[in-house]
Amino acid sequence: MTFENSLQFAQSLDEKDPLKTYRDKFHIPKINRKDCIYFTGNSLGLQPKSTRQFVEEELLDWEKLGVEGHFHAKKRPWFHYHKFSKEALGKIVGAKPSEVVSMNSLTTNLHLMMVSFYRPSEKKFKIVMEEGAFPSDQYAVESQVKFHGFNPSEAIIEIKPREGEATLKTDDIVNTIEKNADSIALVLFSGVQYYTGQYFDLKSITAAGHKAGAKVGFDLAHAVGNVLVNLNDSGADFAAWCSYKYLNSGPGGVSGIYVNERHANNPDLPRFAGWWGHNEEERFKMEKGFIPMEGADGWQQSNVNVLSSAAHMASLQIFKEAGIDKLRAKSLQLTGFLEYLIKSDLEDSVQILTPKNTEERGCQLSLVVKKDGKKVFDTLTKEGVIADWREPEVIRVAPVPLYNTFEDVFNFYSIMKKVLIE
Structure with a gap:
């Protein structure tokens, strides 16, 4: 897929997403009364709304x-x-x-x-x-x-x-x-x-x-x-x-x-x-x-x-x-979009450890911020991003196809860009 660096493009992908209704099946945690950007499904997945009934x-x-x-x-x-x-x-x-x-x-x-x-x-x-x-x-x-x-x-x-x-x-x-x-x-x-x-x-x-x-x-x-x-x-x-x-x-x-x-x-x-x-x-x-x-x-x-x-x-x-095949297809797009955005203008500050080959990765991208990585991570958290810090130097982010959106990905990139510039 050919990506574009804009919020409008991200929203257009969400609009066309055949799995878009599945986000509504999950409880999204809030930070400062707003839905957070939850990129830690690789550590603990979100709760389906149907769990309580089961x-x-x-x-x-x-x-x-x-x-x-x-x-x-x-x-x-x-x-x-x-x-x-x-x-x-x-x-x-x-x-x-x-x-x-x-x-x-x-x-x-x-x-x-x-x-x-x-x-x-x-x-x-x-x-x-x-x-x-x-x-x-x-x-x-x-x-x-x-x-x-x-x-x-x-x-x-x-x-x-x-x-x-x-x-x-x-x-x-x-x-x-x-x-x-x-x-x-x-x-x-x-x-x-x-x-x-x-x-x-x-x-x-x-x-x-x-x-x-x-x-x-x-x-x-x-x-x-x-x-x-x-x-x-x-x-x-x-x-x-x-x-x-x-x-x-x-x-x-x-x-x-x-x-x-x-x-x-x-x-x-x-x-x-x-x-x-x-x-x-x-x-x-x-x-x-x-x-x-x-x-x-x-x-x-x-x-x-x-x-x-x-x-x-x-x-x-x-x-x-939903079907695991369809989820995998969306996952490739979400992670590919995140990679594209980071490489568009953050490569001087952020290194991606995860393989470029899409067949050699899943939802997760492991990011190394070249300066003050833990400080950047802590600031991201304050800005409403729930990601994952792993010693000694990696921020793990995982856009999950069941409940994450392309707008989530773009907003994460925008916040990270703002944090790195400041």
């Missing part, structure tokens, strides 16, 4: 039915609650409904996935990941390596950008895997890197990992609901994600996992089992001997967190209506 339906069932809500809840019996999100999640991540399930929290799920897919031997024990991965991923990998009796400094291979660059080259990732093929047991990468906003080539990374005889998984925290991850097409063995960022399911919202069907029905695959993953037809016999449910459901451990999952369902319904 949660209150479960509260009412609990009030009226008590424990009987497990089987007799009016709309969504709690016993089967995990099933109600499968179709929507499958479409969002490019998987079969049987290969996904919402459960637990993200880091817990990463550990559960590594229990099954990080099976080190004396020779093949190393894990490949990107340098500077989100801290929780780093801690999870480090502790898993120690649990198996290995030294993290020897067992973890971190790939860093080339000298003078901010993001990784796919060739460098593939080459590192190939060079260490004899010792790698697992490749565990982010889908979208939280700091730089880089969207990795899942398919190429998976192919390289499998060629090396390793299992391959992804942390999709910043990718799910943002980019087209197409997990089945990628060939990945597993993935995990949170739902409180682009999936708008509330602070600490329920996580989710993907297990490829070539593994999902293997009862001999090691796992840390719990009763909610046991064959539901025999679950209440309360007998010994774990028999996993088919598909990803067999990795469940405990009862579904119904209230959190109700909020999750509210947002997934919106995704089902």
